Amino acid sequence: MYIEEYRNKCVSADEAVKAVRSGDWIEFCWAASIACLLDEALARRVKELNDVNIRAAVLLKPSAILESDPTGEHFTWNSWHLSGRERKLVQNGQAYYIPIKYSEVPRWLRENLQTDVVAIQVAPMDKHGYFSFGVTVSHYAAAIEKARVVIVEVNEDMPSIHGGYDHMVHISKVDYVVEGGHRGLPELPSAPASEIDKKIASYVLPEIMDGACIQLGIGGMPNALGQMIAESDLKDLGIHTEMLVDGFVDMVVAGKVNGTCKQLDRGRIVFSFAAGTQKLYEFMKNNPSLAAYPVDYTNHPCNASRNDHLISINSCLEIDLTGQVCSESAGSNMMSGSGGQLDFVEAAYNSKGGKSFICLPSTYIDKQGQVKSRIKGLMTWGSVITDTRTTVHFVVTEFGKVNLKGLSTWQRAEALISIAHPDFREELIAQAKKLRIWRQCHSG
Numbered sequence: 001m002y003i004e005e006y007r008n009k010c011v012s013a014d015e016a017v018k019a020v021r022s023g024d025w026i027e028f029c030w031a032a033s034i035a036c037l038l039d040e041a042l043a044r045r046v047k048e049l050n051d052v053n054i055r056a057a058v059l060l061k062p063s064a065i066l067e068s069d070p071t072g073e074h075f076t077w078n079s080w081h082l083s084g085r086e087r088k089l090v091q092n093g094q095a096y097y098i099p100i101k102y103s104e105v106p107r108w109l110r111e112n113l114q115t116d117v118v119a120i121q122v123a124p125m126d127k128h129g130y131f132s133f134g135v136t137v138s139h140y141a142a143a144i145e146k147a148r149v150v151i152v153e154v155n156e157d158m159p160s161i162h163g164g165y166d167h168m169v170h171i172s173k174v175d176y177v178v179e180g181g182h183r184g185l186p187e188l189p190s191a192p193a194s195e196i197d198k199k200i201a202s203y204v205l206p207e208i209m210d211g212a213c214i215q216l217g218i219g220g221m222p223n224a225l226g227q228m229i230a231e232s233d234l235k236d237l238g239i240h241t242e243m244l245v246d247g248f249v250d251m252v253v254a255g256k257v258n259g260t261c262k263q264l265d266r267g268r269i270v271f272s273f274a275a276g277t278q279k280l281y282e283f284m285k286n287n288p289s290l291a292a293y294p295v296d297y298t299n300h301p302c303n304a305s306r307n308d309h310l311i312s313i314n315s316c317l318e319i320d321l322t323g324q325v326c327s328e329s330a331g332s333n334m335m336s337g338s339g340g341q342l343d344f345v346e347a348a349y350n351s352k353g354g355k356s357f358i359c360l361p362s363t364y365i366d367k368q369g370q371v372k373s374r375i376k377g378l379m380t381w382g383s384v385i386t387d388t389r390t391t392v393h394f395v396v397t398e399f400g401k402v403n404l405k406g407l408s409t410w411q412r413a414e415a416l417i418s419i420a421h422p423d424f425r426e427e428l429i430a431q432a433k434k435l436r437i438w439r440q441c442h443s444g
């Protein structure tokens, strides 16, 4: 029934991007949703266009747009969340980061942001005229509502994913269809879990009870925990997360997840965005236990916290002695983004029996090869606060876990120093005294 409309809208990528005008803002989407042929076709127009702003994120492959205009004279790349590739671009001044609280992005698009064109890679159309957004749903429906022009690039390898709402677009809302053939999906492999990741995960594991609802963040540690849960005696777990990662597949395959204890979307694995390896994408294909939702549904603390015993597990880069958390920059160098971390830190604490865990190895190696503590007296100059100290609940390193809720500043300092690397504890105590967050009677 919709085949004729589909055929009428089918054009080449070069034809479709003629709709882009100088001065436009283009929502170019995230990770696996970034359209390959449209990227190349837009790059071919580089000389004709000026002041075109791209909004994208988690770029996993080279982009022809960026390569065509390395100095950003024609296109400006703005990222909602930096992949390793975008990190370098931002640090070289070739791209910009958009600070976000991820749950708010659909509303920003509806109420605040100019969006002229949406260019998105989708799954093939079904017999009802719908294109599934595939493995990432995020904020796309909101962007499409606002756009002058909607261009979909069909990737035969993009799976159609079961969802709640706003996880697909109807042909009637699409202006141009570009057939992309088989394009595969870009992978985001996690670093293999280190011994430190495993140790940290071992402190979190006993805090998870049967029937808990799990959110895992990005990085090696969350995946290590996923594997540990898979090998544990835990049962009847649920999943309500922003990002679906490989670690969840291990938990499901091991029979740990059935969602029967969830208060919201009972029985379903709720997520908004997936990035991982082929193992994850295969798991997602036609999987009726999945429910993909827009990010204002998955991440809004009022929704996520409706699930009792919501356990949120995320990583950070540094923390100061009063509990302020930086998860996105190293000093003033942007490393990734706030993403949905604060959303889930708040949601987990608001959930009955819920807990949030901010995990970090106690040290890192700096560019000069020196070992540095990630627990600091003061934040590094320029570091961005992702979670304010009032929101932080449990903090975990390979030396233990502490609960910061309700602690005074000196108690926080004491707790955090107790899980710092032993080589840095004396120095941190000295800093705490200097900063007057260590009571004299506790100074020894």
Ligand SMILES: CC(=O)SCCNC(=O)CCNC(=O)[C@H](O)C(C)(C)COP(=O)(O)OP(=O)(O)OC[C@H]1O[C@@H](n2cnc3c(N)ncnc32)[C@H](O)[C@@H]1OP(=O)(O)O
Pocket: 215, 216, 217, 218, 219, 220, 221, 241, 242, 243, 314, 315, 316, 317, 318, 327, 328, 329, 330, 331, 335, 336, 337, 338, 339, 340, 341, 344, 364, 365, 366, 373, 374
């Ligand atoms: C809510 C959901 O469902 S989705 C996920 C939630 N979203 C978030 O948590 C967003 C913010 N979090 C993140 O982006 C990630 O979890 C991170 C960046 C905090 C951690 O990711 P990881 O891959 O584990 O990072 P890792 O600890 O290896 O550090 C990355 C780099 O920073 C360096 N680094 C770490 N700490 C510091 C520090 N304090 N200062 C300077 N550099 C540092 C590391 O040495 C490493 O450098 P390299 O890339 O040259 O090796």
Ligand SMILES: CCCC(=O)O
Pocket: 058, 081, 102, 218, 242, 243, 273, 337, 338, 339, 340, 341
């Ligand atoms: C990479 C996904 C965004 C986030 O960190 O929440």
